[in-house]
Amino acid sequence: MTAEIDKLTKILKESNNIVFFGGAGMSTESGIPDFRSSNGLFNEKLNVTFTPEQLVSHSFYIRYPEEFFNFYKAKLIYPNAKPNAGHIALAKLEEMGKLKAIVTQNIDGFHQAAGNKTVFELHGSVLRNYCTKCHAFYDEKFILQSKGVPTCTKCGGNVKPDVVLYEEGLDDNVIRGAVNAIANADTLIIGGTSLVVYPAAGLIDYFSGKNLVLINKSSTSADNKADLVIHDSIGKVLSEAINKIS
Known part of the structure; x- marks a missing residue:
């Protein structure tokens, strides 16, 4: 060495x-941890287990936004890490x-x-998030504190992370x-x-x-x-x- x-x-x-x-x-x-090491997520409504890659895909974000943000907040944002x-x-x-x-x-x-x-x-970066309608900026704390799908306080649009999804x-x-x-x-x-x-x-x-x-x-x-x-x-x-x- x-x-x-x-x-x-x-x-x-x-x-x-x-x-x-x-x-x-x-x-x-x-x-x-590398998010791909996650066991994925079982969706009771659909009776399907999704892979980590599926959970951070564009199509999953569009079809199941609430489940997307549950996984995203739990597995991709680590506010105490340095x-x-x-x-x-x-x-x-x-x-x-x-x-x-x-x-x-x-x-x-x-x-x-x-x-x-x-x-x-x-x-991209978890530290940047933007409203899909008016493009207002939000930090990662806003995402973590949001319940369900984060929505813009200015226009009510959905707030999307500035992260490149599958x-x-x-x-x-x-x-x-x-x-x-x-x-x-x-x-x-x-x-x-x-x-x-x-x-x-x-x-x-x-x-x-x-x-x-x-x-x-x-x-x-x-x-x-x-x-x-x-x-x-x-x-x-x-x-x-x-x-x-x-």
Whole structure:
């Protein structure tokens, strides 16, 4: 492990345009479970058990809004969770001028809470919610405190989370920014993702820089392409390496 940390430290020292691409494993160390590990939800009215993916799909949101929000509030918003050592280390790396962007599949806003400024949120954020009629903004506290389907206090319209649901497309501006950042990076660090969620996982194909680093507890489809693979806690690995160059 020491040799791997030393190699990562050397890569970080020699890099001037680093991009971090992160997934659910980045948030699990803050105590947020991957929602896909949920057992789903049994709907008594329909006598059907829905999978987690179905429960956060656009069609489920439209057809069963109350059940959608029950699952969403229970499994996707964690108001007491905080950024972990990995988030803090990446904010430090940006302060040094080395990390230019973060591309994240997570929706918790922890990278910004830790201090990162350039963050492309591929799947949106639970911290932002908008009325579908008048577009008034609401925070996550409003959603948590709502009973049933959250409704706008100004016009009575439904309030929808600014989260990309299954069956919905990613935001074009976010995609363009992420692709541009990855394409121009000299080092791409992929962390806490199994690279199975598309189209997000396909963005790493735009990388043509010098160093591809993969930090994940389990193996991924990109392990054989990486210059450095570390199967360990992402928070521990990042904080150890970044502390060595600060």
